[in-house]
Amino acid sequence: METPPPLRSFGRIRSRTLKPRQASLMETLLPSLRLPAEGPVDPMRLAPGAREAWLEIGFGGGEHMAAQAAAHPDIVILGAEPFLNGVASALRHVEEMGLRNVRIHDGDARDLMARLPDAGLDRIFVLFPDPWQKARHHKRRLVSPAFAAEAARLLRPGG
Numbered sequence: 001m002e003t004p005p006p007l008r009s010f011g012r013i014r015s016r017t018l019k020p021r022q023a024s025l026m027e028t029l030l031p032s033l034r035l036p037a038e039g040p041v042d043p044m045r046l047a048p049g050a051r052e053a054w055l056e057i058g059f060g061g062g063e064h065m066a067a068q069a070a071a072h073p074d075i076v077i078l079g080a081e082p083f084l085n086g087v088a089s090a091l092r093h094v095e096e097m098g099l100r101n102v103r104i105h106d107g108d109a110r111d112l113m114a115r116l117p118d119a120g121l122d123r124i125f126v127l128f129p130d131p132w133q134k135a136r137h138h139k140r141r142l143v144s145p146a147f148a149a150e151a152a153r154l155l156r157p158g159g
């Protein structure tokens, strides 16, 4: 059987040219924070000593992720976002705030989710994920029964 094309829940990958500083952070900071592109990812091994692991899906410009990371230095926060301008903005927050507990997947969150273990996350944030109000855009929505089932697989009991 032919494999169906992957669901496309996001719009543009890049909307405008990155500013020089953002472009520089993509080159210098992102490689040290980037999650492996393939293979299983064990969140608790990413930051030894972390008390919990949280995931933010579609972090946009990273403001919420950075604020959470700053408020909870004992938690490792995984962020997934395919929009490169958003990733670059998040890197700026990570640098300016001196955060050491953020790891980034600069791609589709569902690809990362599929590589995370059962019950390995304590919290998942999905904030304003779907600006797809029109019926013809319905197929682009991230949140679906299949997405909810996958999120439930990833969360610890009570997460």
Ligand SMILES: C[S@@+](CC[C@H](N)C(=O)[O-])C[C@H]1O[C@@H](n2cnc3c(N)ncnc32)[C@H](O)[C@@H]1O
Residues within 6 Å of the ligand: 009, 010, 011, 057, 058, 059, 060, 061, 080, 081, 082, 083, 086, 107, 108, 109, 110, 126, 127, 128, 129, 130, 131, 142
């Ligand atoms: C309406 S924006 C909200 C951004 C941010 N959460 C906020 O509240 O400001 C939706 C975000 O979800 C991201 N997104 C959509 N599909 C995604 C996917 N499959 N994986 C990760 N991020 C996704 C988009 O790139 C976009 O940044």
